[in-house]
Amino acid sequence: MEFFLKKLSLLGKRDWGGPAWFARTRRQLMAYAFSHPPVITARMRWWMLFRTVPALVALALIVVTSGVTFAAQESLPGDLLYSWKVGVESVESVFIVGARSQAHFEVARTAKRLHEVAELAVRKPADAQAAGAAQQQVADQIKTATQTIAEVEVTDKDGALEAALELNATLQAHREVLNQIEAKANPDDKQAVHAAIDTIEKTAPEVEVQIDDLKTKEKDNTTAKPAIDQKNDILVKLAAVQTDASGSWEEVVALDEYNPLRLDAEAKLYATQEALVSAQKDITDGNYIDALTTLQTASQLASEARALLKAASTAATKVQDILVSPVPTAIPTSLSASFSPAPSVLR
Amino acid sequence: MDIDANTFAGWYDRYARKIFAFCFVRTGSREAAEDLTSHTFMRAWDHGSQGKQISNVQGFLFRIAGNLVIDFYRKRGSSPEVSLDDPAAQIDIPDTTPLDDRMDTERALKEIMAFLERLAEPYRDVVVLRYFNDLSVGEIAQIMETSENNVSVRLHRALEQIKKLSHGILS
Numbered sequence: 001m002e003f004f005l006k007k008l009s010l011l012g013k014r015d016w017g018g019p020a021w022f023a024r025t026r027r028q029l030m031a032y033a034f035s036h037p038p039v040i041t042a043r044m045r046w047w048m049l050f051r052t053v054p055a056l057v058a059l060a061l062i063v064v065t066s067g068v069t070f071a072a073q074e075s076l077p078g079d080l081l082y083s084w085k086v087g088v089e090s091v092e093s094v095f096i097v098g099a100r101s102q103a104h105f106e107v108a109r110t111a112k113r114l115h116e117v118a119e120l121a122v123r124k125p126a127d128a129q130a131a132g133a134a135q136q137q138v139a140d141q142i143k144t145a146t147q148t149i150a151e152v153e154v155t156d157k158d159g160a161l162e163a164a165l166e167l168n169a170t171l172q173a174h175r176e177v178l179n180q181i182e183a184k185a186n187p188d189d190k191q192a193v194h195a196a197i198d199t200i201e202k203t204a205p206e207v208e209v210q211i212d213d214l215k216t217k218e219k220d221n222t223t224a225k226p227a228i229d230q231k232n233d234i235l236v237k238l239a240a241v242q243t244d245a246s247g248s249w250e251e252v253v254a255l256d257e258y259n260p261l262r263l264d265a266e267a268k269l270y271a272t273q274e275a276l277v278s279a280q281k282d283i284t285d286g287n288y289i290d291a292l293t294t295l296q297t298a299s300q301l302a303s304e305a306r307a308l309l310k311a312a313s314t315a316a317t318k319v320q321d322i323l324v325s326p327v328p329t330a331i332p333t334s335l336s337a338s339f340s341p342a343p344s345v346l347r
Numbered sequence: 348m349d350i351d352a353n354t355f356a357g358w359y360d361r362y363a364r365k366i367f368a369f370c371f372v373r374t375g376s377r378e379a380a381e382d383l384t385s386h387t388f389m390r391a392w393d394h395g396s397q398g399k400q401i402s403n404v405q406g407f408l409f410r411i412a413g414n415l416v417i418d419f420y421r422k423r424g425s426s427p428e429v430s431l432d433d434p435a436a437q438i439d440i441p442d443t444t445p446l447d448d449r450m451d452t453e454r455a456l457k458e459i460m461a462f463l464e465r466l467a468e469p470y471r472d473v474v475v476l477r478y479f480n481d482l483s484v485g486e487i488a489q490i491m492e493t494s495e496n497n498v499s500v501r502l503h504r505a506l507e508q509i510k511k512l513s514h515g516i517l518s
Contacts, residue, residue, distance in 0.1 A: 003513075004459070004462060004509060004513060005478050005506075005509075007455055007458070007459060008459055008474070008475075008478040008479050009478050009479070009481065011372070011452070011455060011456060011459060011479065012368060012372075012478065012479035012480060012481055013481075014368075014452075015364060016364075016367055016368050016371045016377070016380070017363070017364060017367040017368075017371075017380070017381070017384075021381060022363055022364070022367075025363070025381070025384070025385055026356070026359055026360075026363070028385070029355070029359060029385065029388050029389065029392070030352065030355075030356060032389055032392065033352050033355050033392050033396075034352065036392065036393065036396060037396065038350060038351065038395070038396035038397075038398070039396060039397055039398060
């Protein structure tokens with residue numbers, strides 16, 4: 001039987017007709033088709049119209065909305081397209097699947113609001129009203145993000161802790177950005193920047209409380225498990241933090257070496273490394289809960305380093321220029337007199 | 348799918364060789380295969396150009412070709428029995444084939460056709476489509492307008508028959 005089927009298959013691969021016949025027949029069939037043109041029925045006319053018009057309308061809509069969305073990306077509170085930008089984000093959130101993903105999405109939105117605050121702080125001329133609106137946006141968005149994280153906690157404690165650490169790290173990183181802007185701002189502009197920093201400092205403690213609570217729950221859950229499961233959970237966490245930290249080192253070198261956020265990130269990554277070494281020693285000694293505490297610290301440090309690097313690399317150009325510029329130093333009056341030009345002897 | 352000349356040309360370029368091979372192995376006659384293939388595409392154009400929808404082109408063409416093969420045998424009175432030893436029963440092999448190869452191929456094709464003629468009608472087409480035309484079970488199911496499960500069962504039974512016939516020949 002196999003022999004028969006194999007022969008049949010081999011014969012089937014041959015070109016039985018021959019190229020000359022196929023080419024000739026093709027010409028004959030095309031001539032037939034031209035001599036028997038299609039009958040355009042009323043149904044086809046209606047179908048052609050029915051199919052074409054909505055497609056053209058949809059295409060036009062896509063082109064227009066894409067253009068507007070692209071233009072809106074750079075808009076800030078007070079700009080004409082800002083409400084479009086926020087509206088697009090709301091539409092995007094509808095398509096986010098999963099509570100954990102939703103929490104990360106809200107943290108990303110928080111970062112966007114914080115970027116807007118920094119950009120407004122360096123934009124000239126200063127717009128106090130827009131700055132106030134941006135700060136309110138930040139406060140509202142932080143509240144939304146913490147609420148979303150609380151919802152995630154119900155079903156996914158690990159996911160909630162991860163998102164809370166990311167949110168806290170984002171707030172700290174952007175506070176540092178604003179600190180740098182404040183240090184280098186004109187005296188007239190410092191107040192507005194300080195107000196933005198205050199907004200973060202008022203809302204950050206709530207996130208820190210959420211993190212402490214989640215860490216305690218994580219420890220309680222781990223303690224309740226048998227020793228072998230404790231070890232396995234901790235080894236998984238160790239591997240995750242190591243991967244996180246090693247990825248961040250590659251991002252460090254991409255930043256300007258004079259960027260203060262890079263320096264902060266490096267310090268945190270070194271601290272992460274030390275914590276990981278300490279955790280490994282605890283695991284070897286069988287002190288799993290101590291190892292977990294150390295890993296929680298390492299995870300937070302790694303998260304903060306990552307947020308600093310992200311804040312630095314995604315900041316607007318004007319903000320990045322300010323970050324790498326030196327802090328202006330006022331010359332003391334005693335020294336400035338020595339350097340004032342001498343009266344001309346030629347007068 | 349609404350038809351125009353370009354679409355029709357695309358159908359031909361894509362499926363003409365398969366349809367020809369199918370008609371050729373089913374009839375054993377090059378002349379009949381040429382005729383049936385041309386008619387298959389003409390009927391497909393006539394159907395499509397009247398505004399009738401064709402959802403699966405390959406299946407549609409093979410169905411037309413299969414019906415035309417049946418009509419071919421009806422007009423001839425019965426299925427031809429190909430004798431391996433009958434020098435008059437010649438099968439047209441394309442002229443492009445080298446002479447030595449042509450004789451081997453002719454013999455191989457005669458053997459195949461003799462075997463296929465021994466298969467029951469429902470199994471013949473499914474074996475040709477699967478092993479000669481190299482179509483998948485899904486594609487065959489669309490051509491035959493039946494379920495894949497049905498096609499698998501037919502194939503299995505066809506292979507059982509082929510096995511029995513093979514043992515019969517050997518013994």
